[in-house]
Amino acid sequence: MSDNRYVEIANLTKAYPNPFGQDVAVVKDFNLILRKGEVVSVIGHSGCGKSTVLTMLAGLNPISSGSLVVDGREVAGPGPDRAVVFQAPCLLPWMTTFENVMLGVKQVYPHGTPAERRQICEYYLSIVGLADSMRKYPREMSGGMQQRVGIARAIALRPRMLLLDEPFGRLDSLTRMDLQDVILEILDREKITTVVITHDVDEAIYMADRVCMMTNGPEASVGQVLEIPFERPRIRADVLDHPNYYDFRACLLSFLEKQEHNKSSHVEAFEERQRQERELQTSASDRQLETEPASV
Amino acid sequence: MSSTESSAETFQPTVGSLVQYVELWLLSEDESSLECRASASVGAGVRGADGRSVSSGEGLAGAAWKQKTATILQETPSDLMASLNAAAAAPAGDLSAFVAIPLFCQQEMRGVVVLGLSDAFGAIEVWSRDDRDELAVTSGHYQGLPSFEFITRYTRFPKGAGLPGMVWKLGVAQLAQNLDTSSGFIRSFGKDPAVITSALGLPVASQRGFPASVLLLLSAQDIPLAGLTELWSCSSTRDDEGSMTAAVDSVDTVGGSMTTTLAGWQREILSRVNSHGQPLLLGADSLSLPAGATFSLSLPIYRQNELCNVLNMMF
Numbered sequence: 001m002s003d004n005r006y007v008e009i010a011n012l013t014k015a016y017p018n019p020f021g022q023d024v025a026v027v028k029d030f031n032l033i034l035r036k037g038e039v040v041s042v043i044g045h046s047g048c049g050k051s052t053v054l055t056m057l058a059g060l061n062p063i064s065s066g067s068l069v070v071d072g073r074e075v076a077g078p079g080p081d082r083a084v085v086f087q088a089p090c091l092l093p094w095m096t097t098f099e100n101v102m103l104g105v106k107q108v109y110p111h112g113t114p115a116e117r118r119q120i121c122e123y124y125l126s127i128v129g130l131a132d133s134m135r136k137y138p139r140e141m142s143g144g145m146q147q148r149v150g151i152a153r154a155i156a157l158r159p160r161m162l163l164l165d166e167p168f169g170r171l172d173s174l175t176r177m178d179l180q181d182v183i184l185e186i187l188d189r190e191k192i193t194t195v196v197i198t199h200d201v202d203e204a205i206y207m208a209d210r211v212c213m214m215t216n217g218p219e220a221s222v223g224q225v226l227e228i229p230f231e232r233p234r235i236r237a238d239v240l241d242h243p244n245y246y247d248f249r250a251c252l253l254s255f256l257e258k259q260e261h262n263k264s265s266h267v268e269a270f271e272e273r274q275r276q277e278r279e280l281q282t283s284a285s286d287r288q289l290e291t292e293p294a295s296v
Numbered sequence: 297m298s299s300t301e302s303s304a305e306t307f308q309p310t311v312g313s314l315v316q317y318v319e320l321w322l323l324s325e326d327e328s329s330l331e332c333r334a335s336a337s338v339g340a341g342v343r344g345a346d347g348r349s350v351s352s353g354e355g356l357a358g359a360a361w362k363q364k365t366a367t368i369l370q371e372t373p374s375d376l377m378a379s380l381n382a383a384a385a386a387p388a389g390d391l392s393a394f395v396a397i398p399l400f401c402q403q404e405m406r407g408v409v410v411l412g413l414s415d416a417f418g419a420i421e422v423w424s425r426d427d428r429d430e431l432a433v434t435s436g437h438y439q440g441l442p443s444f445e446f447i448t449r450y451t452r453f454p455k456g457a458g459l460p461g462m463v464w465k466l467g468v469a470q471l472a473q474n475l476d477t478s479s480g481f482i483r484s485f486g487k488d489p490a491v492i493t494s495a496l497g498l499p500v501a502s503q504r505g506f507p508a509s510v511l512l513l514l515s516a517q518d519i520p521l522a523g524l525t526e527l528w529s530c531s532s533t534r535d536d537e538g539s540m541t542a543a544v545d546s547v548d549t550v551g552g553s554m555t556t557t558l559a560g561w562q563r564e565i566l567s568r569v570n571s572h573g574q575p576l577l578l579g580a581d582s583l584s585l586p587a588g589a590t591f592s593l594s595l596p597i598y599r600q601n602e603l604c605n606v607l608n609m610m611f
């Protein structure tokens with residue numbers, strides 16, 4: 001398996017039926033290839049289908065057509081090789097931080113000794129800065145701390161892929177920056193192939209080796225991919241000071257603006273096509289009715 | 297009355313077009329070399345064969361032939377300017393870059409067209425597939441587009457993305473207009489002196505229906521590619537003896553609209569393309585061009601072995 005094509009998303013399509021029973025492809029012919037260890041951020045307007053792509057990659061959402069291959073294997077369902085972190089961490093409230101992380105570790109290291117498993121949990125919790133909060137319950141922690149637990153839980157699985165869906169969307173900007181650095185540090189060390197969805201263009205640039213810009217739905221797909229050439233490990237001040245930082249930023253913002261500007265015409269054109277399709281079908285079935293003898 | 301005919305009737309020669317000079321190179325009889333069969337300059341009209349000939353890999357036309365990809369030269373060969381001046385055939389505007397476009401029908405080379413560009417605002421780009429099967433610019437020429445050029449270096453298009461990705465996916469040429477406002481044109485962000493309004497994407501050297509590379513010609517509203525640029529969409533039918541004949545399904549005009557009715561000169565070009573499948577460079581003496589036009593250049597574009605487009609530029 002080539003490391004150049006570690007994750008291959010080919011013609012990925014997801015369709016849901018509309019109230020008329022027609023298939024509406026939310027995402028259509030989405031193509032993207034990730035190298036091993038690469039971090040790709042995905043930006044696009046709300047509702048375009050970012051989470052749909054991510055949950056399909058996670059194996060949580062069946063695909064309608066196309067293919068999804070991770071490390072040479074077709075994605076067939078969820079698995080510990082692809083860890084997901086959502087906006088809210090969904091911790092079990094009756095378990096401590098440590099126990100929440102241990103839950104996954106037990107599954108992934110069934111043959112490890114209790115001491116080994118404990119070490120793994122402690123190691124990843126300390127990496128996310130929770131060495132002192134391992135015995136705390138979720139209700140005793142802030143949103144940012146809970147999200148740290150979610151991150152530790154995901155990384156402790158030693159996944160092939162890390163899938164992050166707006167992981168910092170609910171956090172204040174300081175906590176957000178803290179956690180971006182926590183994740184970047186982990187990724188620098190563990191080189192996990194990562195997809196991170198975000199609405200924040202600065203976050204998209206700072207975190208990623210490349211930014212995938214999604215077009216508006218329906219039939220959303222990749223509009224453009226932008227390579228981010230900044231060195232790793234990333235130092236925030238250096239990135240922000242880079243003479244081309246604002247060119248990359250302007251490029252992403254301009255993409256989003258143009259998508260927004262053409263949103264209604266895109267949707268109208270799509271709905272018109274669907275209406276015509278319905279009319280064709282109705283007239284075809286009318287003709288069929290005319291020629292068929294009435295049954296009694 | 298179709299608007300093709302009306303646009304042709306109102307043809308205004310544009311001295312300030314991006315393309316200022318054209319050469320037509322066809323294979324010699326024994327197919328061992330390319331011969332320059334005709335050239336033309338805006339303002340000076342068409343000249344016949346000038347005796348130049350190159351082997352594969354030699355000169356700009358020979359390089360495009362050998363590499364099977366559009367090839368850009370960002371300077372003007374001094375001997376070329378000298379010979380054009382001597383023959384009083386130099387174009388009205390200065391030339392700043394050249395692009396040689398090889399035309400293939402499957403593996404068969406049908407000719408090379410060289411375009412000489414003025415130093416006006418605009419760009420040409422060659423997009424090639426990289427090691428992860430995305431399109432990246434492998435060579436480009438830009439005028440008045442510094443931030444566009446910068447961002448392009450970092451831009452990749454997977455299959456189906458952007459204009460280059462669409463040309464790759466569909467295997468046919470694409471014309472995109474009103475780019476300054478459309479969501480399709482996503483590399484510009486308003487900082488450049490030039491505003492690109494139309495882009496023409498051409499598949500080059502198709503293999504199994506997919507182009508090996510994509511050539512983009514990008515131009516601004518007030519400096520169009522040519523006096524009149526049309527992209528014809530064609531489809532072919534096979535007769536009883538198995539030979540293909542193409543018909544034009546629609547004509548998309550830069551700055552104009554889509555039509556289906558052909559004027560006399562367009563029918564003439566189609567019949568010539570159907571009979572030998574080579575690019576054409578014809579002056580007003582050999583083709584009944586609309587009043588005001590001095591010459592016309594036609595590039596036949598094939599997918600597999602079927603004619604899918606003709607790019608037609610009039611000056």
Ligand SMILES: Nc1ncnc2c1ncn2[C@@H]1O[C@H](COP(=O)(O)OP(=O)(O)OP(=O)(O)O)[C@@H](O)[C@H]1O
Pocket residue numbers: 016017026044045046047048049050051052053217
């Ligand atoms: N089960 C479903 N049935 C029908 N449509 C659905 C279903 N799930 C999602 N959709 C539609 O799919 C589209 C994409 O949703 P998705 O959640 O992937 O968007 P998103 O880009 O993640 O948006 P956001 O940025 O707001 O999180 C939306 O228009 C949504 O309405």
Ligand SMILES: [Mg+2]
Pocket residue numbers: 050051052165
């Ligand atoms: Mg979402």
